Amino acid sequence: MSAPAPSQMRAMRLHRPGEGLRLETLPVPAAGPGQLQLRVEACGVCRTDLHLVDGELPDPRLPIIPGHEIVGRVTALGDGVRGFRVGQRVGVPWLGWTCGGCRFCLSGRENLCDSARFTGYQIDGGFAEYTVADGRYCFPLPEASCPAVELAPLLCAGLIGYRALSLAGKAERVGIYGFGAAAHIIAQVLRHEGRRFYAFTRPDDGESQDFARRLGADWAGSAEQTPPQALDAALIFAPAGPLVPAALRHTDKGGCVVCAGIHMSDIPGFAYADLWGERMIRSVANLTREDGLGFLALAPTIPIRTTVTPFPLEQANDALARLRAGALQGAAVLTME
Numbered sequence: 001m002s003a004p005a006p007s008q009m010r011a012m013r014l015h016r017p018g019e020g021l022r023l024e025t026l027p028v029p030a031a032g033p034g035q036l037q038l039r040v041e042a043c044g045v046c047r048t049d050l051h052l053v054d055g056e057l058p059d060p061r062l063p064i065i066p067g068h069e070i071v072g073r074v075t076a077l078g079d080g081v082r083g084f085r086v087g088q089r090v091g092v093p094w095l096g097w098t099c100g101g102c103r104f105c106l107s108g109r110e111n112l113c114d115s116a117r118f119t120g121y122q123i124d125g126g127f128a129e130y131t132v133a134d135g136r137y138c139f140p141l142p143e144a145s146c147p148a149v150e151l152a153p154l155l156c157a158g159l160i161g162y163r164a165l166s167l168a169g170k171a172e173r174v175g176i177y178g179f180g181a182a183a184h185i186i187a188q189v190l191r192h193e194g195r196r197f198y199a200f201t202r203p204d205d206g207e208s209q210d211f212a213r214r215l216g217a218d219w220a221g222s223a224e225q226t227p228p229q230a231l232d233a234a235l236i237f238a239p240a241g242p243l244v245p246a247a248l249r250h251t252d253k254g255g256c257v258v259c260a261g262i263h264m265s266d267i268p269g270f271a272y273a274d275l276w277g278e279r280m281i282r283s284v285a286n287l288t289r290e291d292g293l294g295f296l297a298l299a300p301t302i303p304i305r306t307t308v309t310p311f312p313l314e315q316a317n318d319a320l321a322r323l324r325a326g327a328l329q330g331a332a333v334l335t336m337e
Helices: 047-053 148-155 157-167 181-192 206-214 243-249 289-301 313-324
Strands: 008-013 022-027 035-045 070-077 089-092 095-097 130-134 173-177 196-201 219-222 231-236 251-259 280-283 308-312 331-335
Touching (some): 008 313, 089 130, 157 289, 196 206, 243 251, 308 313
Parallel strands (some): 251 280, 308 331
């Protein structure tokens, strides 16, 4: 059983994009109807958090507590919540609330809900000692088999990578552009499934290329280079629009390019010949509950091992700066200890 929540908590909060997060003492939020109150154990630091802080995402709710790769323990249940217990470990992803009644929600595509709200963007997130979350978008996690800090990246980097890979179908030769948190997780899925993958990084990033090879990449090189074989699919995790036409040129007929980030710089013009041959460009929009349940059931069977750099809560700005500079292998994770 978890101890009851205190009345106050520490949190890192954004007041204005372009400024750093502020460490503040705030009231612990109470669980409303349909919500869980959680004591946060760890929260991953995602590139989407960086886009939020840097002002690249429109209309955030301000001030806001970022963070949407939350691992926590249930400390209270709101009215109407079923299927959870106090003390249980759960994860909270980016998609934090949907209307439940629109045509997208009713057809299992709640990730496209026009009224959706997102954790750490319109709903206070996990850069805090406590948070509340909609029980519909909380996923049970292993109780003791894996430290919270290693589970946190699964809640976005893993889930979005998993959805991106599912949109690539049965591709056997997969290019991965940007070898960060999502890529290092999905590389393990590809290796587990016996598929080949090719890692594309910045020209001077030999460290990430070596990291990719250790995870089983058939080839690793610069995004400006040509892989040894044409790709069946390319997954783009880096937020750089020019990678889309570059990936198309390396994609075989009938293949697809999947843009997996929530934000990307503009895609430059390209020749129709690069798209011809039934090639496709697709985008990833959040995740569905089915994605969450499917991936989190798969992860321990592989098993996926995340590479993380932990930071205490009050060093969230340092973690974001390291991410911005490309100075991390794997994922940054905030801890509440």
